[in-house]
Amino acid sequence: MRNRLLITAAVMTAVSGVCSPAAFADTPAGDQDTAFVQAAHQSNLAEIAAGQDAQKSAMTACVKDVGAKLVTDHQKLDADLKALAGKSGMTLPTEPTAEQQQKMKAVQEKAGTAGYDAAWLADQEAGHTKTLALIGQQIKAGTDEAVTATAEKARPVVAMHLEMVRGGTCHTM
Template identity: 45%
Template structure:
């Protein structure tokens, strides 16, 4: 709020003084710190999901987990492009990597590579991660200030809900029937 007030005061001073206002400044979309946090968290989540999906492609033991990982990889790469595009439009800087916690989770998972325990741990991590992501998205949809960021959250929600359906309960679900059930249930 204070930053908005300072920006409004600066624009008013420039207008009164007769100075030209840059079109970019005049049309700069406003974001709240919550909008910025959503974009940064979503980006880091996508980076972590991309890394975990690639890892599952190499280290999972079941074809179901490998197929789900392929879907998650494809979708999280697309979603991250959208997050980066919106962040650029609203001038939100994004981090370069997942959080330390996300990196540790992947490292711990890799210790179980090529075992059934890997698949179980991967599915549980995906279920928990996608639940948190849905909560993050729902919070942004309800409380976000910037229309572009809220629209992005609304756009991402169905894909994340479908992903949760694929890993719900820490179990692999990759049939057409499972996809339809996930879409109907929204989670």
């Protein structure tokens, strides 16, 4: 039963688009906890880059402000993940997934136009929705208490970010 849950979790995570196959490359088969840490780290890297880009490319103050909030919060979340990975001997990817990079590039192509903010908000809504699903899966199926505690700590932050971009409308908190 446990193996079936772990396999289901890995498949759901991979299908969600948050994890690329590369996120599982260094992961022992069925290791939900390592897969979560790697995927969450890549999501943090993507959010930090997106937030930095919004601060320089967004047309509205709200999107710039939300971008700054994402940078600050995801740097803190990622520091926790890096510490956890270091203690556990996990290898972390060095960049966002290819899919995350491609989406970022598509948004960046709209820099300096009215379409940038809308594209950025839509991308952030999709990304944070996927990350919440990833967190939920870790909380449900994870076996490492420290990794699951890190996921639980991240959940309200990611949920707040989702509310800030939900529906393609910018909301500062």
